[in-house]
Amino acid sequence: xxxxxxxxxxxxxxxxxxxxxxxxxxxxxxxxxxxxxxxxxxxxxxxxxxxxxxxxxxxxxxxxxxxxxxxxxxxxxxxxxxxxxxxxxxxxxxxxxxxxxxxxxxxxxxxxxxxxxxxxxxxxxxxxxxxxxxxxxxxxxxxxxxxxxxxxxxxxxxxxxxxxxxxxxxxxxxxxxxxxxxxxxxxxxxxxxxxxxxxxxxxxxxxxxxxxxxxxxxxxxxxxxxxxxxxxxxxxxxxxxxxxxxxxxxxxxxxxxxxxxxxxxxxxxxxxxxxxxxxxxxxxxxxx
Amino acid sequence: xxxxxxxxxxxxxxxxxxxxxxxxxxxxxxxxxxxxxxxxxxxxxxxxxxxxxxxxxxxxxxxxxxxxxxxxxxxxxxxxxxxxxxxxxxxxxxxxxxxxxxxxxxxxxxxxxxxxxxxxxxxxxxxxxxxxxxxxxxxxxxxxxxxxxxxxxxxxxxxxxxxxxxxxxxxxxxxxxxxxxxxxxxxxxxxxxxxxxxxxxxxxxxxxxxxxxxxxxxxxxxxxxxxxxxxxxxxxxxxxxxxxxxxxxxxxxxxxxxxxxxxxxxxxxxxxxxxxxxxxxxxxxxxxxxxxxxxxxxxxxxxxxxxxxxxxxxxxxxxxxxxxxxxxxxxxxxxxxxxxxxxxxxxxxxxxxxxxxxxxxxxxxxxxxxxxxxxxxxxxxxxxxxxxxxxxxxxxxxxxxxxxxxxxxxxxxxxxxxxxxxxxxxxxxxxxxxxxxxxxxxxxxxx
Numbered sequence: 001x002x003x004x005x006x007x008x009x010x011x012x013x014x015x016x017x018x019x020x021x022x023x024x025x026x027x028x029x030x031x032x033x034x035x036x037x038x039x040x041x042x043x044x045x046x047x048x049x050x051x052x053x054x055x056x057x058x059x060x061x062x063x064x065x066x067x068x069x070x071x072x073x074x075x076x077x078x079x080x081x082x083x084x085x086x087x088x089x090x091x092x093x094x095x096x097x098x099x100x101x102x103x104x105x106x107x108x109x110x111x112x113x114x115x116x117x118x119x120x121x122x123x124x125x126x127x128x129x130x131x132x133x134x135x136x137x138x139x140x141x142x143x144x145x146x147x148x149x150x151x152x153x154x155x156x157x158x159x160x161x162x163x164x165x166x167x168x169x170x171x172x173x174x175x176x177x178x179x180x181x182x183x184x185x186x187x188x189x190x191x192x193x194x195x196x197x198x199x200x201x202x203x204x205x206x207x208x209x210x211x212x213x214x215x216x217x218x219x220x221x222x223x224x225x226x227x228x229x230x231x232x233x234x235x236x237x238x239x240x241x242x243x244x245x246x247x248x249x250x251x252x253x254x255x256x257x258x259x260x261x262x263x264x265x266x267x268x269x270x271x272x273x274x275x276x277x278x279x280x281x282x283x284x285x286x287x288x
Numbered sequence: 289x290x291x292x293x294x295x296x297x298x299x300x301x302x303x304x305x306x307x308x309x310x311x312x313x314x315x316x317x318x319x320x321x322x323x324x325x326x327x328x329x330x331x332x333x334x335x336x337x338x339x340x341x342x343x344x345x346x347x348x349x350x351x352x353x354x355x356x357x358x359x360x361x362x363x364x365x366x367x368x369x370x371x372x373x374x375x376x377x378x379x380x381x382x383x384x385x386x387x388x389x390x391x392x393x394x395x396x397x398x399x400x401x402x403x404x405x406x407x408x409x410x411x412x413x414x415x416x417x418x419x420x421x422x423x424x425x426x427x428x429x430x431x432x433x434x435x436x437x438x439x440x441x442x443x444x445x446x447x448x449x450x451x452x453x454x455x456x457x458x459x460x461x462x463x464x465x466x467x468x469x470x471x472x473x474x475x476x477x478x479x480x481x482x483x484x485x486x487x488x489x490x491x492x493x494x495x496x497x498x499x500x501x502x503x504x505x506x507x508x509x510x511x512x513x514x515x516x517x518x519x520x521x522x523x524x525x526x527x528x529x530x531x532x533x534x535x536x537x538x539x540x541x542x543x544x545x546x547x548x549x550x551x552x553x554x555x556x557x558x559x560x561x562x563x564x565x566x567x568x569x570x571x572x573x574x575x576x577x578x579x580x581x582x583x584x585x586x587x588x589x590x591x592x593x594x595x596x597x598x599x600x601x602x603x604x605x606x607x608x609x610x611x612x613x614x615x616x617x618x619x620x621x622x623x624x625x626x627x628x629x630x631x632x633x634x635x636x637x638x639x640x641x642x643x644x645x646x647x648x649x650x651x652x653x654x655x656x657x658x659x660x661x662x663x664x665x666x667x668x669x670x671x672x673x674x675x676x677x678x679x680x681x682x683x684x685x686x687x688x689x690x691x692x693x694x695x696x697x698x699x700x701x702x703x704x705x706x707x708x709x710x711x712x713x714x715x716x717x718x719x720x721x722x723x724x725x726x727x728x729x730x731x732x733x734x735x
Contacts, residue, residue, distance in 0.1 A: 213685075
């Protein structure tokens, strides 16, 4: 019955009233039966009282307290990072420091707000501002020129058909691979094995930005320089930029940077350092 | 001859330049490219140090606030506050730069420091900083001032700031939950409208328990709640102003009204209205109270919920047989069925983020909470049990609360409680409520 109630809390037709009357009658009948018959067959059972926390004993509506909690809080002031290396008292941009706080200031002329936000001596990573694509200059509208059409037709006639094109690009890819192999002294399978080794290690270090509305928009590339001992040689560089001020992208970039550091030192074959000394890692968060 | 020589020289120079350029344009070796499409789903280990206080009284408040921050972040399932006993550096100066190496050793990926000061005028001032352990810089630093009684809210605001910086998502900790508190024996059950902070603190009753109250919903813009109550001759939709304690009925309609929910602008309410043996979705302006009919179907149309931009409404209807989800424009036009799975789909709620619709799904003997995109694609079941129903979203569209009823004896319902689940389907938790509770509704963020 209760389960029924919880399912149909929102009555759904006018016939409810008839049903309610029947239900009430049945309830009364059941109650009477229970009151008369139950005591005969069952020994009285002491039901534990409902335990309610002290806060809920009062039935008063404590709106007054609620109102207090509803007071809007003032907008927080941003704290500048403490200046290295010597810790100094905080400079609050707003609200202006109280007189007694001013008394604590060692320097009577505090630096301007910009100077109050010094960067740490050597950040462990940096963002490379690299525009994705340069805006293309608008091409002037081309006028109709029959000679261009004939040129295009000539070009098309000279170009190999798509099949040949694919074969050509495959051949060129092979050449590139061979070249890479020649440079590094590694075969393709060795290269793949090395990549798999790095990938496997990094998968354990990367806490994926989980639950973002559009994980595909959080794909980014990070350039990493390693030392021969597998430690991170210089701050990883973010090669892509997300939408300006996008907090999801910023958080995802942080998680990628952290992954690079967490995984270090990388345990990779020293004789192949020429291959893995410089990595470009593409972080593509999976959907959930 | 001289000319010839100079020409030859310049040619040679050009050739050398070209060769040099070609050499420089092709790097000796390209960076090895790694494609990472998998990672781990684990909470971020974060060190939340004991907040500092200049005297024992300040220190006590500071510790309590740090405790609220730890609790909020831990319950979110996205953070793992580290045991303070593992800390190597003992932070004693809020203004100093931490020894990052000490925090890397204990595998912390974030560090939170703070201090609290009770000012002579009764104001409480709390400062905190979130540090990037690997980047070795401050990620967030904020200073709050408010009345001392608001110390818990300051803890929630700090947790919100940390959550937002590290996930990119707005926080949801400075919020409240309204729900129906259930008490008393089954034959004389009392249902009282109740409210508490999202972490279970500061619970209080809003109604006395003499009448059944159902389906409370928060206004997205004001400190008001709409709900359904049986205190009049017919069940009716009420609006409760939390600031003034004033209650009023929405319209004096001839039939029964139920399943109310605010529009995103907070000025209108959509609900179901039973008239002429037909239940349809209506909307009423809170000033004029005049109901505008949005659906005309002979089936039962109920549980309407607005998209956050106010352009569309999702509702459920049994016009096709079993209850399924439908989406229509805000004026009732273009009604489209969006759920096509097996089972019964009810209580749809549009996410405040706009990207998903949460719902209750019944199939066989199981009740489940699921989400799907507004076009019906990407359906995922997040939780299921004997009875999980009635989802409500956190204001950031990341977490869902729902009612779980355990089976009682003989197939009847046992107790009801409120549970939470992350939209990823991970981190299912029971919400602490005073006694049995059902029908939760999450507030918007405090303004």
